[in-house]
Amino acid sequence: MPEPMPFSQVIAVGGANMDVTAVAAAALLAGDSNPGSIACSAGGVARNAAENLLRLGIPTALLSVFGQDALGQALWQHCVDCGLDMRASLRLDAARTATYLSLQGRDGDMAVAINDMEILERLDVPCLVQQTPALRAADCWLLDANLTPAALRYLLGAGWDAHTPARPPVFADGVSVAKCPRLLPHLSAVHTLKLNRLEAQSLTQCGISDAAQAQAAACTLQRLGAYCVLISLGADGVAWCDAQHGSGYQAARAVPVRSTRGAGDALLSGMVYAHLQGMTTAQAVDWAMACAELTLSSTLANAPELSVAAINNFLCAHASQPHRSL
Numbered sequence: 001m002p003e004p005m006p007f008s009q010v011i012a013v014g015g016a017n018m019d020v021t022a023v024a025a026a027a028l029l030a031g032d033s034n035p036g037s038i039a040c041s042a043g044g045v046a047r048n049a050a051e052n053l054l055r056l057g058i059p060t061a062l063l064s065v066f067g068q069d070a071l072g073q074a075l076w077q078h079c080v081d082c083g084l085d086m087r088a089s090l091r092l093d094a095a096r097t098a099t100y101l102s103l104q105g106r107d108g109d110m111a112v113a114i115n116d117m118e119i120l121e122r123l124d125v126p127c128l129v130q131q132t133p134a135l136r137a138a139d140c141w142l143l144d145a146n147l148t149p150a151a152l153r154y155l156l157g158a159g160w161d162a163h164t165p166a167r168p169p170v171f172a173d174g175v176s177v178a179k180c181p182r183l184l185p186h187l188s189a190v191h192t193l194k195l196n197r198l199e200a201q202s203l204t205q206c207g208i209s210d211a212a213q214a215q216a217a218a219c220t221l222q223r224l225g226a227y228c229v230l231i232s233l234g235a236d237g238v239a240w241c242d243a244q245h246g247s248g249y250q251a252a253r254a255v256p257v258r259s260t261r262g263a264g265d266a267l268l269s270g271m272v273y274a275h276l277q278g279m280t281t282a283q284a285v286d287w288a289m290a291c292a293e294l295t296l297s298s299t300l301a302n303a304p305e306l307s308v309a310a311i312n313n314f315l316c317a318h319a320s321q322p323h324r325s326l
Helices: 045-055 070-082 118-122 125-130 132-135 149-156 156-164 180-189 197-204 211-223 261-274 281-296 308-317
Strands: 008-012 019-022 036-043 058-065 065-067 088-094 099-104 112-118 140-144 170-173 192-196 228-232 239-243 248-250
Touching: 008 045, 008 132, 019 070, 019 112, 036 045, 036 070, 036 180, 045 070, 045 140, 045 170, 045 261, 058 132, 058 140, 065 070, 065 118, 088 118, 118 149, 118 281, 125 132, 125 149, 140 149, 149 156, 149 180, 170 261, 180 192, 192 197, 192 261, 197 211, 197 228, 211 239, 211 248, 228 261, 228 281, 239 281, 248 281, 261 281, 281 308
Parallel strands: 008 058, 008 140, 019 099, 065 088, 140 170, 170 192, 192 228
Antiparallel strands: 019 036, 099 112, 228 239, 239 248
16 A cells, blocks of 8 residues: 655644636726726635645645635635645535635726625534544644634644644634634644734724834734734734744835735734744745745735745845844
């Protein structure tokens, strides 16, 4: 008999959806039909991050749920074709594949989005229990807050360590203002929490209008238990705080922007990669931001150009823009 395939180094658990992206050709006019272009592509926070990690040379598995509808079949095949380990994922009859509909202005920034993620309710505790061998074997978990509160309690609660080997480092994405509070009770189980400005404001109940306030918010959340908290400010850069090195701020580098879609997922992927390479938090933030900035130049959520060599070249080309502390 052939030997079983080894489990992957990272397992990404959470959303896998079909992205339907509409880009306006001119300034958006509310209440009217706007000329533009519409395209479908693979998406989902956990799925996007998993594909990015593959592009960075990290064997990665995806644990998610797919419908058997046309969108689900196309999405599943894309995941297989790009090399993701799909043995832990499920294909469900009579279920709508998760779909994310976004409307972008001509500047590439998102104006509004609607997500239909009801199928993630089916990624429940019994499903996760069945995948315990894959979860145990991974060196790192990447989770998103699309998971239900019950699923997050199972993965991040005290019961995991009580009944299985110690939980590996967990990298978590807040996903949205509506969903990021699901992570708040479990921060002590999270190595790195990645949020955007709106999510961080929601969790801290404090306004964030500049880098200093973002650093303060990161430190507040880090004191609640996470080893590291990363807050993306979009074009204004990234603020962070960790349990060992204090806090910091990295200004964004000037890069051409074709779409902001997927940049946050690339940022989280870069943090996972940097952790696996033993980088300090400051080094990891710089490396991860390069992943996000390269992704900004692509119309796709996963930049085809993303690779370790491309990021190293990018960093060399921008070596004159160091970290800034406040």
